[in-house]
Amino acid sequence: ETGVTQTPRHLVMGMTNKKSLKCEQHLGHNAMYWYKQSAKKPLELMFVYSLEERVENNSVPSRFSPECPNSSHLFLHLHTLQPEDSALYLCASSQEGSLPYEQYFGPGTRLTVT
Amino acid sequence: GENVEQHPSTLSVQEGDSAVIKCTYSDSASNYFPWYKQELGKRPQLIIDIRSNVGEKKDQRIAVTLNKTAKHFSLHITETQPEDSAVYFCAASNNNFNKFYFGSGTKLNVKP
Numbered sequence: 001e002t003g004v005t006q007t008p009r010h011l012v013m014g015m016t017n018k019k020s021l022k023c024e025q026h027l028g029h030n031a032m033y034w035y036k037q038s039a040k041k042p043l044e045l046m047f048v049y050s051l052e053e054r055v056e057n058n059s060v061p062s063r064f065s066p067e068c069p070n071s072s073h074l075f076l077h078l079h080t081l082q083p084e085d086s087a088l089y090l091c092a093s094s095q096e097g098s099l100p101y102e103q104y105f106g107p108g109t110r111l112t113v114t
Numbered sequence: 115g116e117n118v119e120q121h122p123s124t125l126s127v128q129e130g131d132s133a134v135i136k137c138t139y140s141d142s143a144s145n146y147f148p149w150y151k152q153e154l155g156k157r158p159q160l161i162i163d164i165r166s167n168v169g170e171k172k173d174q175r176i177a178v179t180l181n182k183t184a185k186h187f188s189l190h191i192t193e194t195q196p197e198d199s200a201v202y203f204c205a206a207s208n209n210n211f212n213k214f215y216f217g218s219g220t221k222l223n224v225k226p
Contacts, residue, residue, distance in 0.1 A: 004157075042118070043158070043203060043216040056213060090157065101146060101207070103214060105157035 002026050004106035006091050012112045013081065021076040021109045023091030031096045032074040033103065034066060037088040049074060050096055081113045116141040118206050120217025127194050128225050135220045137204035138186040144206040147180060147187045148214070153200045161202075162189070194224045 004025045013019050025032060034046040048056035049068040063085075065077040074091055091106040117140040127133050137147075145166035150158040164171045164178045164187065171178050175194075180187040191198055204217040 042120075042218045043205075045213065045215075048213065101163070102148070102160045103150075103158075105159070107157050 004091060004093055004104050006089075006106035006109050008109060009107060010110045010112075012114060013078070014114055015081060015083070017081075018077070018079040020078065021089055021091075021111075023074040023076075023106055025072055025074075025091075025093035025104070025106075027093055027095075027104060029093040029095045029104070030071055031094045032068060032071075033092040033094075034074065034076050035090040035092060035105075037090055037108070043090070047076075078111075081111075083113050086111055086113045116144055116206055116208070116215040118204060118215045118217045120204050120220055122220060123218065124221045124223070126223045126225065129194060129196060131194055133191045133194050133198070133222055133224075135189045135202055135204070135222070136186060137188070137206075137217050138184075139206040139215075140185065141206070141208065142182075142185065143208040144215075146207045147178070148205050148207075149176075149178060149189050150203045150205065150216075151200045152203065152219075158203060191222075194222075196224050196226050198222060199224045 007022045031050045033048050036044045045058050046060045047066040052068050063080050067075040088108045090108045092103040094103050120137045148163035149161050151161045152158040162173050162178050164180050175192050177190045201219045201221050203219050205214045207214045
């Protein structure tokens, strides 16, 4: 698959589990993002990585921990989540400083916390 | 920080009619306004965008207008078709194009 890929596509985890979401972009972009999409809520920006450095942490609880080992890969490590963390988690990438500033989204991981 | 409000939350139109979705923003420094379309079960995709030095932009059946003074921008879809049914998100960004503030989305239903 080209563009932005995410694995797994669906994840069910208990509140005491530890899991990780993976995102990979095949577009040669230099910025990557994690968004949370809940029902009836706007897309909430969680983290931004630019040139592999975290440039934004939008007041996200510490139970979410991002990792960007290189410009093509982004992880979101999850531990001791709450039921209200159930949502669709979208990864995106873009080319910073280059028009049209489009965010290319992955298909998302549907997370359910039980 | 920026606050983007989007209305309506749902919109139902008859095929062939026009649809208008409106957004307001709070930060006068915002200067880039994209619109994304998210079909059911699919990822959001950019459909049109406008920068603050332009008042209107058109691409076939879709157009976006921007009123900087009033801090609002709108998406216009003419001659709607069933395949236009989706959730549409507006967003605002300033010179830091790494940060996008999204509206809450509008679910558009085009009835055949």
